Amino acid sequence: MSLRGTNQEFGRPYNRRIVLEAIRQHGPVERAEIARRVGLTVQTVANIIREIEELGLISGERAHKKSRGSPPMSLTLNPQGxxxxxxxxxxxxxxxxxxxxxxxxxxxxxxxxxxxxxxxxxxxxxxxxxxxxxxxxxxxxxxxxxxxxxxxxxxxxxxxxxxxxxxxxxxxxxxxxxxxxxxxxxxxxxxxxAALGESLHGAGRNVSAFYYLYFGLGLGGAMVKDGVPLRGFHGNAGEIGHMPLVPDGQLCSCGNKGCLERYVSLEAFQRRGPVIGRRAWIAEAAPLLRNAIVTIENLFDPETVVIGGIMDDGLLDALVSAADPLPTSVADRKGRTAPRLMRSAPGQNxxxxxxxxxxxxGVLSPRLGQTDAPANDPLFARSRVA
Ligand SMILES: [Zn+2]
CATH class of the missing domain: 3.30.420.40 (ATPase, nucleotide binding domain)
Known part of the structure; x- marks a missing residue:
């Protein structure tokens, strides 16, 4: 998303968010640089910085350089702000x-x-x-x-x-x-x-395009490109658990037969595991998981597929191991920098x-096309500087 400020009077709350977002994305960053990036005057940016600094959302540090006058402040987000x-x-x-x-x-x-x-x-x-x-x-x-x-x-x-x-x-x-x-x-x-969290703070931080395969109780997933999960028209893209992979297979709650999550999910493990045992369940799930990963790769061409979710870490690790070796797909190529399949950062965070x-x-970032402030806007109600 390009960050551009607005000179219209109603745009003041929007400009605060634009400046904050520029500091989040590019910090540590100096105010002249922010002004250049967002297309506002240095004076306007300086006023906004004073406000959001008063709110405690950012902190500044002066570079130690030997020149006349005080060196410019380098601004970063204050994590505890x-x-x-x-x-x-x-x-x-x-x-x-x-x-x-x-x-x-x-x-x-x-x-x-x-x-x-x-x-x-x-x-x-x-x-x-x-x-x-x-x-x-x-x-x-x-x-x-x-x-x-x-x-x-x-x-x-x-x-x-x-x-x-x-x-x-x-x-x-x-x-x-x-x-x-x-x-x-x-x-x-x-x-x-989960895909958003993983792209901001987890395994997805170092890749620009990844597919996040999410083991909730069921099975879902999302393709994430440049930090943005692809959501589809209604926001429901990624119900990969309801891909009917087994012809004439088990009846699923959605009404179809042979859906992937009837076999590969935490719910499937909880249902099948006690009957056939953990190892047998992993062996049963692995071929379907492999097919699912190949399908994902051929559809989305991600840099890597990240597996995570609320399933316990040991079971997820075992599934990742059992999926190896993966069949061929568009991802099967020389010169890869990321593995085809990765575990998410451990834990369920x-x-x-x-x-x-x-x-x-939702509260602090500029939203495209929205220049007014939400109700109880902390960046509006608590700052009084023009
Ligand atoms: Zn289904």
Missing amino acids: AYAVGVHVTPLGIEAALVDLAGAIVAARRLDISPPGPEESFREIGRLVKGFRAQTGGRLLVGAGLAMPGPFDVESMSFVGPTTLESWRGVAVAQRLSDATGLAAFVENDMAA AVLRGAASLAFS
Whole structure:
């Protein structure tokens, strides 16, 4: 996304976000450089920097160089300048974390409510956020992002079957989250949130195009290009678990037969594992996983496929090993710099960080075509400088 400021009066909140985003992307960076990048005058940028510095969102450091006059300030984000809450709701329970501006998890809590109903969930989330707020030291808590299994708004697939939250049908999730926490609230499906978290803070940081294969209770995925998950027309792209890979196979909750996630998913492991054992399940899942990866590579041509999710780390590692060697595909080429298949950063933090980053970007980042400020805008309400 190109960052350009606007000279229109209503654009002031937008310009603050533009400048903050330029510092996030390019910091440490000097103000003259920011002005060049965003197309605003140095004076306007200097005013905005003073405001967001007063809010504690950035910090400056003078380079030690021997020249006359004071050297220019180099500006970076202040990681402890603001916080957001990331929440992940699955049929297995609720996880929540307080995340700082740099994406570090400052505090995390897990509630084993299975499956969590909406009433209980929002009550508990409200309680957790109250606790997190006490840990921010009075700094800005910008909002809350909630990730949950998708797809959304598909009659025969949303809130249907064991990998979804069946009792959440018709719940106005963002509104309820905002009511429960008093924060600006954002909702996303968990695989897209995980892909976002992985691209900002995990294995996806060092590649520009990767496919994130997400083991929730079901199986999903998202192609991420330059930090942006490809979402499709309705935001439901990536329901790879419902690729019918086994002709005339097991009946899936979506109504089709032989869907991948009936065989390769945490739900499949929990159902089949106790019957045939862990090793046998991995051996059974591996050929289908290989086919899925080859299909992904041929469709999207990613630099690498990253596997992660809420499945335990040992089982994910075992699946990655069992998928080797991979059959040929467009990814099977000389001169590769990344392996075809990679594990995500260990642990289950990608979803929580991704969910929190929804709140950071929703409140603090410039959005294309939106130049007005959201309600309770921290960059507007708390700054008084023109
Ligand atoms: Zn299906």
